[in-house]
Amino acid sequence: xxxxxxxxxxxxxxxxxxxxxxxxxxxxxxxxxxxxxxxxxxxxxxxxxxxxxxxxxxxxxxxxxxxxxxxxxxxxxxxxxxxxxxxxxxxxxxxxxxxxxxxxxxxxxxxxxxxxxxxxxxxxxxxxxxxxxxxxxxxxxxxxxxxxxxxxxxxxxxxxxxxxxxxxxxxxxxxxxxxxxxxxxxxxxxxxxxxxxxxxxxxxxxxxxxxxxxxxxxxxxxxxxxxxxxxxxxxxxxxxxxxxxxxxxxxxxxxxxxxxxxxxxxxxxxxxxxxxxxxxxxxxxxxxxxxxxxxxxxxxxxxxxxxxxxxxxxxxxxxxxxxxxxxxxxxxxxxxxxxxxxxxxxxxxxxxxxxxxxxxxxxxxxxxxxxxxxxxxxxxxxxxxxxxxxxxxxxxxxxxxxxxxxxxxxxxxxxxxxxxxxxxxxxxxxxxxxxxxxxxxxxxxxxxxxxxxxxxxxxxxxxxxxxxxxxxxxxxxxxxxxxxxxxxxxxxxxxxxxxxxxxxxxxxxxxxxxxxxxxxxxxxxxxxxxxxxxxxxxxxxxxxxxxxxxxxxxxxxxxxxxxxxxxxxxxxxxxxxxxxxxxxxxxxxxxxxxxxxxxxxxxxxxxxxxxxxxxxxxxxxxxxxxxxxxxxxxxxxxxxxxxxxxxxxxxxxxxxxxxxxxxxxxxxxxxxxxxxxxxxxxxxxxxxxxxxxxxxxxxxxxxxxxx
Amino acid sequence: xxxxxxxxxxxxxxxxxxxxxxxxxxxxxxxxxxxxxxxxxxxxxxxxxxxxxxxxxxxxxxxxxxxxxxxxxxxxxxxxxxxxxxxxxxxxxxxxxxxxxxxxxxxxxxxxxxxxxxxxxxxxxxxxxxxxxxxxxxxxxxxxxxxxxxxxxxxxxxxxxxxxxxxxxxxxxxxxxxxxxxxxxxxxxx
Numbered sequence: 021x022x023x024x025x026x027x028x029x030x031x032x033x034x035x036x037x038x039x040x041x042x043x044x045x046x047x048x049x050x051x052x053x054x055x056x057x058x059x060x061x062x063x064x065x066x067x068x069x070x071x072x073x074x075x076x077x078x079x080x081x082x083x084x085x086x087x088x089x090x091x092x093x094x095x096x097x098x099x100x101x102x103x104x105x106x107x108x109x110x111x112x113x114x115x116x117x118x119x120x121x122x123x124x125x126x127x128x129x130x131x132x133x134x135x136x137x138x139x140x141x142x143x144x145x146x147x148x149x150x151x152x153x154x155x156x157x158x159x160x161x162x163x164x165x166x167x168x169x170x171x172x173x174x175x176x177x178x179x180x181x182x183x184x185x186x187x188x189x190x191x192x193x194x195x196x197x198x199x200x201x202x203x204x205x206x207x208x209x210x211x212x213x214x215x216x217x218x219x220x221x222x223x224x225x226x227x228x229x230x231x232x233x234x235x236x237x238x239x240x241x242x243x244x245x246x247x248x249x250x251x252x253x254x255x256x257x258x259x260x261x262x263x264x265x266x267x268x269x270x271x272x273x274x275x276x277x278x279x280x281x282x283x284x285x286x287x288x289x290x291x292x293x294x295x296x297x298x299x300x301x302x303x304x305x306x307x308x309x310x311x312x313x314x315x316x317x318x319x320x321x322x323x324x325x326x327x328x329x330x331x332x333x334x335x336x337x338x339x340x341x342x343x344x345x346x347x348x349x350x351x352x353x354x355x356x357x358x359x360x361x362x363x364x365x366x367x368x369x370x371x372x373x374x375x376x377x378x379x380x381x382x383x384x385x386x387x388x389x390x391x392x393x394x395x396x397x398x399x400x401x402x403x404x405x406x407x408x409x410x411x412x413x414x415x416x417x418x419x420x421x422x423x424x425x426x427x428x429x430x431x432x433x434x435x436x437x438x439x440x441x442x443x444x445x446x447x448x449x450x451x452x453x454x455x456x457x458x459x460x461x462x463x464x465x466x467x468x469x470x471x472x473x474x475x476x477x478x479x480x481x482x483x484x485x486x487x488x489x490x491x492x493x494x495x496x497x498x499x500x501x502x503x504x505x506x507x508x509x510x511x512x513x514x515x516x517x518x519x520x521x522x523x524x525x526x527x528x529x530x531x532x533x534x535x536x537x538x539x540x541x542x543x544x545x546x547x548x549x550x551x552x553x554x555x556x557x558x559x560x561x562x563x564x565x566x567x568x569x570x571x572x573x574x575x576x577x578x579x580x581x582x583x584x585x586x587x588x589x590x591x592x593x594x595x596x597x598x599x600x601x602x603x604x605x606x607x608x609x610x611x612x613x614x615x616x617x618x619x620x621x622x623x624x625x626x627x628x629x630x631x632x633x634x635x636x637x638x639x640x641x642x643x644x645x646x647x648x649x650x651x652x653x654x655x656x657x658x659x660x661x662x663x664x665x666x667x668x669x670x671x672x673x674x675x676x677x678x679x680x681x682x683x684x685x686x687x688x689x690x691x692x693x694x695x696x697x698x699x700x701x702x703x704x705x706x707x708x709x710x711x712x713x714x715x716x717x718x719x720x721x722x723x724x725x726x727x
Numbered sequence: 728x729x730x731x732x733x734x735x736x737x738x739x740x741x742x743x744x745x746x747x748x749x750x751x752x753x754x755x756x757x758x759x760x761x762x763x764x765x766x767x768x769x770x771x772x773x774x775x776x777x778x779x780x781x782x783x784x785x786x787x788x789x790x791x792x793x794x795x796x797x798x799x800x801x802x803x804x805x806x807x808x809x810x811x812x813x814x815x816x817x818x819x820x821x822x823x824x825x826x827x828x829x830x831x832x833x834x835x836x837x838x839x840x841x842x843x844x845x846x847x848x849x850x851x852x853x854x855x856x857x858x859x860x861x862x863x864x865x866x867x868x869x870x871x872x873x874x875x876x877x878x879x880x881x882x883x884x885x886x887x888x889x890x891x892x893x894x895x896x897x898x899x900x901x902x903x904x905x906x907x908x909x910x911x912x913x914x915x916x917x
Binding site: 036040047199201203204482618644658 | 768773776784788789837841844896906
């Protein structure tokens with residue numbers, strides 16, 4: 021590695037921090053433009069059918085209304101690759117909540133009132149939004165999300181299960197979950213001469229620009245997409261969502277700047293969600309705890325217009341050594357909103373199920389759940405046979421156990437109490453793949469001794485500005501204070517999205533390369549720098565996306581302690597502790613925040629968050645933040661995140677793995693396992709709300725196989 | 728911004744006045760008085776964001792469910808999205824932009840949020856900070872919370888431990904999960 025070192029890994033403060041705490045950081049709706057109008061979508065009121073008439077006269081006559089766009093009069097767009105963006109192009113209604121009209125007015129109040137005055141008639145058809153494991157239309161897709169084969173199989177798991185001395189055969193359910201970033205999906209679009217300028221709440225502006233160019237047949241070099249500050253995304257802003265398409269349509273139709281900020285209740289239907297997953301897991305083991313067979317089969321839903329299959333059985337291909345394995349994904353096309361990415365798609369629900377089943381197996385074996393995991397450590401990635409570039413799961417488990425005080429735990433369930441409360445502790449493992457993509461970047465040395473790195477990275481809360489400056493400072497061998505970073509604008513060198521925990525690796529690699537080239541250029545010259553400075557560019561195409569001979573994943577271990585009130589059924593998490601092995605940690609301060617944030621989302625998945633498709637109306641019943649319970653302050657106890665120093669030379673020049681998602685993976689299982697330890701009851705359907713907990717406590721306690 | 732004909736929320740445009748759904752309202756925001764002709768449907772949050780260009784107060788849900796719009800009205804924390812501005816004539820409003828002292832030094836809580844990395848995306852942050860400012864005043868005035876010891880003397884300042892802080896800030900959601908650091912930041916200033 022080039023440079024003096026020292027900046028990377030340091031707990032550098034966020035560069036936009038002061039703006040954020042003083043209210044100066046502006047998000048997508050907050051750029052004042054003369055004559056800026058507001059738009060309010062009208063969501064479809066049926067789950068399946070066609071729009072037969074949109075009566076807009078009353079709305080058009082209301083004060084302040086500038087336009088009412090419907091499929092009859094909205095600007096035509098080219099057919100998008102992502103069918104969820106083909107809004108106001110046809111009368112077809114693929115699911116409830118699909119936008120069927122858009123009202124543009126001078127003010128928010130006028131737009132909202134007029135949207136309520138738009139009357140839509142439909143020819144409704146019978147709909148089906150109910151996912152069942154045995155749904156007659158379930159099919160096995162070719163691929164699951166991420167390009168993974170839907171099915172992988174080796175050995176004979178059925179024979180292993182039939183002959184195993186110890187086995188578990190269990191089913192788990194994870195409901196639909198909503199990303200709900202605090203900033204709703206928002207876009208402000210305006211024409212500036214022949215330029216189209218868009219401020220949007222997105223995880224990746226380069227993609228937004230490309231998609232808008234294709235849809236509106238507008239040259240890319242005349243589109244600027246700005247995403248200066250983004251109020252969270254968690255996957256739901258990974259690619260453009262309908263808000264940005266609607267904003268551009270409205271700006272074109274009215275000749276004004278227009279902001280579309282999706283109302284919170286509209287979001288679950290149009291921004292994607294984590295699809296529900298129904299899991300069946302079978303684990304076979306010898307009495308020594310070594311796995312002899314494993315099957316993980318999941319059924320999930322997708323929409324009529326888009327195939328998205330949550331790759332929940334994929335982590336079972338990575339985690340444990342077994343001579344026989346079958347992992348299968350099946351999907352059902354239903355009249356539901358299109359699912360999409362939510363923090364750790366695949367790993368999050370998949371590891372909930374796998375790590376819960378491992379806990380059940382430990383119980384059936386009478387073995388400590390930490391030891392069971394250690395015993396099943398593979399030498400190579402089980403599915404591919406590739407060696408791991410680095411794998412320190414055992415170290416994470418051991419270090420976590422030490423810090424948490426796991427040793428001396430009485431493994432028997434329902435043995436610890438505190439007054440009326442039942443106490444328990446649980447453990448689970450975590451994994452997340454190392455993803456990285458090609459990026460470009462520019463580095464410039466200026467005559468005043470300062471440096472600028474420019475890359476269209478996006479800061480969705482990760483601290484991208486800060487960590488990229490750290491990467492640059494070390495590569496240049498200069499103090500961090502002398503490096504400025506410019507991100508969040510599509511006029512900057514193009515870059516991939518902040519997603520798949522790949523942002524820092526992808527952007528950082530190109531920044532590192534540009535800075536290394538710049539340092540060489542500076543070393544080769546003498547005399548003062550020219551006024552415009554000296555610049556170096558980098559493009560990591562062919563490098564960052566090259567095949568690796570290694571299986572590359574981050575790993576971690578979660579520990580949780582819960583208290584269960586047997587009278588109210590309430591589960592309270594008392595403490596959570598995570599230890600992660602994720603390569604080199606580039607900023608100790610912001611990394612800790614990300615790990616803790618992921619664990620907090622896992623707490624929500626375990627205890628509070630759950631959405632349901634209303635069978636009669638065909639929409640999400642829990643559509644807002646009053647009914648969909650994102651964890652609040654009082655739900656979240658002391659959470660500790662730690663990491664072990666991991667050196668891995670097979671990753672990128674920084675030696676880093678992604679950290680944005682792994683905190684979320686396995687944390688729900690650790691809590692669920694702690695609830696079992698506290699109560700002696702195995703709950704297999706998330707979230708563990710009081711109604712379910714009480715119903716479980718009312719059943720006779722069983723233990724051992726299937727618990 | 729007030730008076731711009733296209734800023735329909737607050738306008739002196741005659742046609743708007745003629746609708747009969749507007750009233751003149753005076754609000755003092757961060758020490759500056761503003762007299763605005765307001766659509767009766769306009770909530771305080773939209774007055775701040777749309778009419779006064781004070782966009783530090785955030786709109787997360789528009790329904791009083793997330794707390795991102797928390798500001799102080801006459802010293803008490805409120806959800807700006809739930810208050811019709813027309814009902815607030817004569818009120819003193821303080822937003823996140825108005826917490827710094829006269830010299831521009833950030834409020835101690837703002838500094839503590841920086842020190843503790845008590846945010847990530849930053850969208851809930853102004854609401855968290857305003858809520859914490861209001862909450863500290865409530866505790867100092869002796870307001871009990873759900874977790875306050877019932878035997879605690881009435882009307883006396885409440886000592887804020889982590890449980891009290893968590894309980895009292897539970898109206899402010901943070902999807903990035905910065906809660907543990909927010910609690911530490913508040914503990915730093917008490």
